[in-house]
Structure formats: C-alpha cells, structure tokens
Amino acid sequence: MALYSREDDVAIIAVNNPPMNALSHHVRKDLIKFLKVAEADENVTAIVLCGDGRTFPVGADIKEFHKSVSALGPTIIDIVHALEKSSKPTVAAIHGSALGGGLELALGCHYRIAMSTSKVGLPEVKLGILPGAGGTQRLPRVIGLDNAMKWIAYGHHHPAGVGASLGLIDRIVAKGGDIRRSAILFARSMVGKGLGQRRLSNVSVPDASKVEELMAKHLKEVGLRTRGALAPVVCLQVIKSSALLSYKDGLESERQGMMTLLASSESKAQIYSFFSERQVSKWNAPGIANHATAKPMQVRSIAVVGLGTMGRGIAISSLKAGKKTYVVELNSKALAAGVKYIRGYIETMKKRAQISEEQAAAMQSAIIPVSSYNGIANVDLVIEAVFENMKIKKEIFGKLDKVCKPSTILASNTSTLDIDEIASATKRPEKVAGMHFFAPAHIMLLLENIYGRKSSAETIATIMDIGKQMKKITVLVGNCVGFVGNRMYGYYTTESVFILEEAAYPEQVDKVLTDYGFAMGRFQVGDLSGNDIGYKIRTGLGITHKQQPAGTPERKRGVLRYCPLGDFLVEKGRLGLKVGKGWYKYEGSRTPIPDPEVRKIIDEYRTRHHIVPRDISSEEVLQRMLYPLINEGFKILEEGIAANPWDIDMIYQYGYAWPRHTGGPMYYAFTIGLPQVLKVIEEHWKAAGASEPHWQPSTMLTWLVENHGNPDISQWMPLMQKHKSKT
Numbered sequence: 244m245a246l247y248s249r250e251d252d253v254a255i256i257a258v259n260n261p262p263m264n265a266l267s268h269h270v271r272k273d274l275i276k277f278l279k280v281a282e283a284d285e286n287v288t289a290i291v292l293c294g295d296g297r298t299f300p301v302g303a304d305i306k307e308f309h310k311s312v313s314a315l316g317p318t319i320i321d322i323v324h325a326l327e328k329s330s331k332p333t334v335a336a337i338h339g340s341a342l343g344g345g346l347e348l349a350l351g352c353h354y355r356i357a358m359s360t361s362k363v364g365l366p367e368v369k370l371g372i373l374p375g376a377g378g379t380q381r382l383p384r385v386i387g388l389d390n391a392m393k394w395i396a397y398g399h400h401h402p403a404g405v406g407a408s409l410g411l412i413d414r415i416v417a418k419g420g421d422i423r424r425s426a427i428l429f430a431r432s433m434v435g436k437g438l439g440q441r442r443l444s445n446v447s448v449p450d451a452s453k454v455e456e457l458m459a460k461h462l463k464e465v466g467l468r469t470r471g472a473l474a475p476v477v478c479l480q481v482i483k484s485s486a487l488l489s490y491k492d493g494l495e496s497e498r499q500g501m502m503t504l505l506a507s508s509e510s511k512a513q514i515y516s517f518f519s520e521r522q523v524s525k526w527n528a529p530g531i532a533n534h535a536t537a538k539p540m541q542v543r544s545i546a547v548v549g550l551g552t553m554g555r556g557i558a559i560s561s562l563k564a565g566k567k568t569y570v571v572e573l574n575s576k577a578l579a580a581g582v583k584y585i586r587g588y589i590e591t592m593k594k595r596a597q598i599s600e601e602q603a604a605a606m607q608s609a610i611i612p613v614s615s616y617n618g619i620a621n622v623d624l625v626i627e628a629v630f631e632n633m634k635i636k637k638e639i640f641g642k643l644d645k646v647c648k649p650s651t652i653l654a655s656n657t658s659t660l661d662i663d664e665i666a667s668a669t670k671r672p673e674k675v676a677g678m679h680f681f682a683p684a685h686i687m688l689l690l691e692n693i694y695g696r697k698s699s700a701e702t703i704a705t706i707m708d709i710g711k712q713m714k715k716i717t718v719l720v721g722n723c724v725g726f727v728g729n730r731m732y733g734y735y736t737t738e739s740v741f742i743l744e745e746a747a748y749p750e751q752v753d754k755v756l757t758d759y760g761f762a763m764g765r766f767q768v769g770d771l772s773g774n775d776i777g778y779k780i781r782t783g784l785g786i787t788h789k790q791q792p793a794g795t796p797e798r799k800r801g802v803l804r805y806c807p808l809g810d811f812l813v814e815k816g817r818l819g820l821k822v823g824k825g826w827y828k829y830e831g832s833r834t835p836i837p838d839p840e841v842r843k844i845i846d847e848y849r850t851r852h853h854i855v856p857r858d859i860s861s862e863e864v865l866q867r868m869l870y871p872l873i874n875e876g877f878k879i880l881e882e883g884i885a886a887n888p889w890d891i892d893m894i895y896q897y898g899y900a901w902p903r904h905t906g907g908p909m910y911y912a913f914t915i916g917l918p919q920v921l922k923v924i925e926e927h928w929k930a931a932g933a934s935e936p937h938w939q940p941s942t943m944l945t946w947l948v949e950n951h952g953n954p955d956i957s958q959w960m961p962l963m964q965k966h967k968s969k970t
C-alpha cells in the first residue's frame with residue numbers, strides 16, 4: 244500500500260510495501276488515489292513522493308510479470324503522467340535505491356532529491372525487458388542519449404552523485420541528513436516557479452543529432468559484451484526513438500518493444516534467474532538442516548592453507564569479508580611470494596578506488612603469515628587449498644585436526660575429491676565440509692559448498708554464512724565426485740572431443756557455443772585453464788594414451804569409448820595459453836588462432852582410424868555439447884546431490900559463464916521442452932549404447948516426461964517427491 248500524510252501545505256505520499264517497496268498493483272492503486280487527493284486539496288501546495296522503510300521503490304513488482312495483474316490499471320506510466328501533469332511541484336525523495344519503475348516514477352516528478360548514499364538506475368535489461376514506464380523516452384531527455392544508452396543497455400546501478408553530475412538529481416542530501424524533511428523544504432521552495440521545462444515530455448533530447456553515430460557505437464559494444472541477448476539491442480532501438488519521434492510516438496515504440504521482450508523466452512529466463520539467485524540462499528540439506536533452522540557459528544578468523552592461485556584468491560575474499568586471515572605455507576619462499584601477491588593486490592584495489600584507504604589498511608593489518616600448522620590452532624575456520632591429491636589432503640586434515648581447537652571448522656577447497664574420505668582423516672567429521680571456490684577466487688562470484696555425510700547443521704550454516712559475508716552466490720550441494728559443477732562439465736568435455744573425431748575442428752565447436760551465448764567455447768576455455776589439468780586427472784584415472792599397454796585400442800578404455808586427442812596435444816607440449824599453443828595458437832595475445840598443426844593432428848588421427856569427417860549442423864553440435872550435461876543434471880537431482888534445478892543453474896551461470904539469458908542448463912531444458920530433450924538423448928543412447936554412459940537417459944527426466952510432459956521447472960522436485968513418497 245501507500246500512506247498519505249500532510250506536513251502543513253505539503254502532501255507526502257509514501258510507498259509502504261516491504262521489503263523493497265515494489266510497485267505492486269495495490270500500491271499503484273493507492274498512488275493514483277492519493278495523487279488525486281493531493282491535487283484536489285486546495286491547502287496542498289506541493290507533493291513529496293517517497294518510500295517508507297529501507298528504500299524508495301526499486302521497481303515494478305517482478306512477481307507480477309507474466310501474470311495478468313501486471314497489466315491491471317493503473318499502470319506505472321499512468322502514475323508517471325499524473326505526477327508530471329500535477330499543477331503542484333512534485334518532488335521524489337530518494338533513499339536506498341530508485342530503480343526501474345521506481346526511477347521512472349521519479350522521472351515523472353518535477354524534481355528529484357536523493358541521499359548521497361542512494362543508488363539510481365534502470366536495470367530492466369537484466370530481467371530481459373526494457374524500462375516500460377517511459378524510462379526509455381524520459382531518461383535521455385535528462386542525461387542525454389549517450390549516457391541513457393549506457394545506463395539502460397547495461398542496467399547498472401549508479402551512485403546518486405553520478406546522477407547529480409548528469410542533471411538527473413537536483414539536490415544531494417549528505418549522509419546522516421533527513422531526506423524527507425529536506426524534500427518538504429525543497430518542495431515548498433519550488434512553489435510558484437514554472438513547471439513547464441520540468442515536465443520531461445516537453446523537453447527534447449540534448450544530443451539527438453548524434454543519434455546514428457551513438458547507435459552504431461552502442462550496438463557494437465553491446466554486441467560484444469552481451470552476446471546473443473535480445474533485450475540490450477531492443478533497448479537501444481527504443482531509446483533511439485526518443486531522438487527521432489515525438490514523446491507520444493516514442494512511448495508507443497517503448498510499448499511495442501516491451502511486448503516483444505515480455506513474450507520472449509529470454510525475459511522468462513532472466514526473471515527466473517533473478518529469483519533463483521535469491522532462492523539459493525534458502526538452502527536445504529535434507530535430513531540434516533536447512534537455512535531457517537540452523538544457526539551459524541561466529542567466525543572471526545580464517546586460515547587459508549596453501550598460497551597457490553586458489554589460496555591467494557580465497558585469502559583476498561576472506562580479507563574483503565573483514566576476517567583476520569592467517570595465510571599458511573610451510574615453505575618460507577612460497578609464503579613470502581603469496582603474501583607479496585596478496586598485499587600487492589590490496590594496493591591495486593586501493594589505487595583503482597575499489598576500496599578506501601581505511602579498508603586497505605584494515606585488510607593489510609589483518610594478514611597473518613604463518614609457516615606452521617601450530618600457528619593456526621585458534622582460528623575459527625580453516626580453508627585448505629593445496630593441490631588436488633587425496634593422500635596429501637588427508638595428511639593435512641589429520642594434522643589440522645590435531646592442532647586446531649575443537650570448535651574449528653575444517654573445509655577443503657577440493658573441486659572433485661570425496662569430502663567424506665577427507666573427513667575420515669579427522670576425529671571431527673561433523674566439522675568438515677567442502678568450500679569449492681572458482682578461479683580466480685577473489686573475482687568469481689560462485690562458491691559451491693559441499694556437505695558431507697557427517698557435516699553438522701552448524702558447520703553447514705557457517706560455511707553458507709561465510710559465503711554470504713564474502714558476497715558470493717553460495718550454493719549448497721551434496722558430496723559426489725566432481726560435486727555438481729565439475730561432474731556435469733566432465734561430460735561436456737568428453738563429448739566435445741568425440742565431435743572433433745567425427746566431424747569438426749575446435750574453432751567450429753567453439754563458434755556454436757559462443758553463438759549460443761558463452762563468452763568462450765569449450766576449447767578456448769581448455770587452453771585458458773591449461774589442458775594439463777584434465778590430463779593430470781586422466782592420468783590419475785590411468786586412462787591417458789601413454790599409460791596404456793601396447794595393443795590397447797586407441798579409441799577404447801575397457802568398454803568405454805575414448806578419444807585421446809586431448810592427450811596427444813598435451814604430450815606435444817600444447818598445454819594452452821600459458822605456453823602459447825593448445826587447441827589454438829596464440830601470437831602474443833589471448834586471441835585464439837586456429838592452428839593448422841592441430842588440424843594435422845586431428846586429420847592424421849582420423850586417417851589412422853578410417854574416419855571420414857562428415858558434415859555436422861550447428862544444432863547437432865549444440866545438442867551434443869549441452870544435452871549430456873543436462874542429462875547429468877537430472878541424475879544429480881535424482882540423487883539429491885542438488886536440492887533444486889535452480890541450484891544447478893546458478894552454479895552454471897556463476898561458475899561456468901552459462902549465458903544468463905537462457906537461464907542455465909536445467910531451465911534451458913525446460914525452455915526446449917523435456918520431451919524433446921529426452922528424445923534426442925534417447926536417440927544418442929540407442930546409437931552409442933553402453934560405451935557412452937553419459938547418454939543413458941536419467942530416470943527422473945524419463946519419469947517426468949512420461950507422466951507430466953513438460954511440467955513447470957518449479958514443479959520438478961515436488962512431483963518427484965510425491966512420486967517417491969507413494970512408491
């Protein structure tokens with residue numbers, strides 16, 4: 244709802260719809276009603292619009308999208324026009340955030356004043372839509388076309404001060420000031436001053452003459468950054484109308500753009516992503532604990548064991564979260580190098596104004612270098628980040644268990660190894676868990692937390708809480724080889740080399756993936772992270788080409804199909820970007836260049852095995868890359884390793900750069916339709932049989948299709964649970 248009050252001659256209309264003052268249908272009804280009251284009241288000379296509680300409205304109610312209620316009048320644009328039309332000065336008093344429809348309301352007001360700490364922006368593009376309450380036509384009239392294109396096509400939130408420098412905010416109220424009081428005084432001071440030029444629909448776009456040049460510039464930039472997404476492009480096209488058409492016609496173009504985008508699968512995927520991102524914090528470890536019942540332990544200090552690339556990034560994340568951070572290396576040279584890197588990184592953040600001088604100083608003084616495990620006996624949480632070797636990890640956990648106080652939680656940053664086995668090296672398995680960071684750990688937003696069979700509720704709640712304090716998208720999963728992310732990714736890489744064998748070169752596969760929306764294709768990613776990583780894992784499994792006794796068929800490992808092309812590459816020293824050659828060659832930059840030598844390796848291999856390369860469609864490449872991963876995702880859900888499909892999708896968006904506008908692997912499967920996905924998986928399974936188990940259809944996927952067709956993604960788990968409880 245909204246609240247109406249009077250302070251002498253000034254009417255105050257306050258949106259009161261916790262937690263974020265979204266402009267739900269009932270709020271919109273109140274706003275129109277109270278604007279009429281204020282307009283009709285002779286004793287009112289000016290009107291202040293504000294938000295109660297945490298914030299100014301942060302936009303339309305996203306929960307109403309794709310439901311009929313969002314279209315129910317009055318709409319936000321009706322309120323924008325009522326505010327603009329008012330004969331009395333209307334003033335938006337902004338605190339917290341004025342975003343989306345919230346900022347559009349403020350753009351309807353004649354004046355805007357804001358707390359210095361507040362943020363403003365039109366982030367609709369991140370929901371796959373555009374500012375649909377006049378924002379595309381009104382913002383360029385205030386801050387110019389160039390700035391409006393940037394703001395709207397990227398959807399960033401901007402400090403109010405930046406808004407003030409562009410003329411969007413008329414007055415800034417310093418931190419600690421009273422925004423409502425300031426707005427009342429400001430509104431009163433504007434009474435009697437003409438409102439003509441304050442009504443944005445009367446104003447023209449200042450840099451309209453540069454429209455074509457600016458369009459070309461922004462289309463190019465947007466194309467590079469938001470690969471394959473429709474909304475940024477439609478946003479730019481609609482903003483262009485503000486320079487070329489009348490306000491009224493521009494609004495019509497905005498309306499049409501909005502209809503197109505709302506109907507797109509992209510907006511549905513983005514809105515799903517918005518809520519999924521928030522849903523993952525409502526974690527559940529069935530039979531152990533959930534977010535609502537478990538209490539985290541207070542963590543004041545964290546020790547990071549191992550200062551390689553991962554350890555350094557984890558230590559920086561810990562320092563950023565304000566923790567006293569013990570950095571541990573037994574070798575003094577490695578310790579010095581790690582500490583030097585971390586200290587240097589903090590200074591760089593300070594230079595780039597990413598942190599203040601005080602924050603930098605606090606972070607520097609919170610670093611405690613340690614060269615023995617005894618030095619971390621009293622820390623609250625240890626995160627081990629040495630290399631991926633079970634024997635070494637168990638040794639370290641055994642030692643940590645002996646020296647650390649009984650309440651210390653011991654976590655491993657393993658990306659694949661069995662957490663229960665690591666925990667078995669200690670006498671405190673209830674205090675052991677996995678915290679799988681993604682490289683570089685201080686930049687990547689994903690944290691995949693793993694609970695073991697014996698992890699306690701408090702341990703799980705604590706690692707989830709630490710993830711939140713580190714400002715990570717923190718997803719809780721169960722224990723299995725590779726957990727969720729890497730277990731699924733394994734089949735993505737397996738299938739990619741089978742495609743090379745049969746039909747394509749690396750650059751052809753990668754192009755299909757980047758056209759789909761990935762920032763990089765699978766082979767470019769391999770080169771970037773180092774092809775030796777996968778080779779080491781395969782060596783651990785005893786399956787590389789070199790390890791086989793003479794006479795072993797090159798394309799088989801036991802009953803399983805195998806492709807040794809990745810082994811050949813590493814054995815020829817093509818480790819990836821770090822040595823200037825891998826699946827591609829690199830000539831002094833990170834740009835991958837298709838390499839005739841790689842083609843030669845593939846061609847010779849094909850000839851040896853009498854494989855005649857065939858034409859392969861982009862559709863087939865995409866299906867073969869993504870469907871095994873999706874199939875494995877269903878197996879993961881079936882086993883309860885992930886509690887919900889959106890947990891998997893968030894892992895993929897934030898850990899593996901899955902394009903957000905398609906939602907993630909599980910949501911993408913829903914968009915395609917589960918029956919269609921299953922059909923393709925079954926065809927491959929029929930053709931490949933037991934030699935390619937990643938094509939064996941998941942029981943859950945099959946059951947859902949046979950019994951429910953393509954049920955809404957929110958229903959997958961409830962339907963399965965119902966089914967399981969009956970059987």
Ligand code: 3H9
Pocket residue numbers: 262263265301302303304305306319340342343344345347366367370373374375376378518521522
């Ligand atoms: C729009 O305005 C379209 C218009 O152009 C015109 C249309 C015609 N609606 O994020 P938090 C919920 S599109 C419904 O955890 P924070 C959120 O789900 C909109 N619910 O807090 C969560 O619920 P729960 C354009 C919303 O402090 C709770 O509030 N605006 C909305 O980390 C707390 O949220 C945007 O895209 C909403 N609009 O971050 C801004 N917003 O507790 C969307 C939040 O059940 N909002 N909720 O999980 C945000 O980006 C963040 O909420 C914000 C605060 C940065 C403001």
